[in-house]
Amino acid sequence: MFIALERLLNLDDGYRQVFQLQGRSLLLMVVEGRTLLLENRCPHQGAALDKASVTAGVLRCPRHGIEFDLASGSALSAPCASLVYLPVAYEADRVGIDL
Numbered sequence: 001m002f003i004a005l006e007r008l009l010n011l012d013d014g015y016r017q018v019f020q021l022q023g024r025s026l027l028l029m030v031v032e033g034r035t036l037l038l039e040n041r042c043p044h045q046g047a048a049l050d051k052a053s054v055t056a057g058v059l060r061c062p063r064h065g066i067e068f069d070l071a072s073g074s075a076l077s078a079p080c081a082s083l084v085y086l087p088v089a090y091e092a093d094r095v096g097i098d099l
Helices: none
Strands: 002-007 016-021 024-031 034-039 053-055 058-060 067-069 089-091 094-098
Touching: 002 016, 002 024, 002 089
Parallel strands: none
Antiparallel strands: 002 094, 016 024, 024 034, 053 058, 058 067, 089 094
């Protein structure tokens, strides 16, 4: 089942929006032309990532400064689990997720 989250025409670099879906907080963002959908929580201690800084493909958690490579989701600056990505789905003029 496809669940639409956003219209494609709104997805420009720097786009960032939080969605609540089935009890999970999800973060939809566009970084360097790439649309990403991930859990809106740092794997370190669960801090929300919607206010995280992003520089040169690296996301930095706003709570403890742990950095993650957005290409792989792997932690760069501390031993930590990887970011949890969800597959992005497209239908007509919408982007979302297939459940």
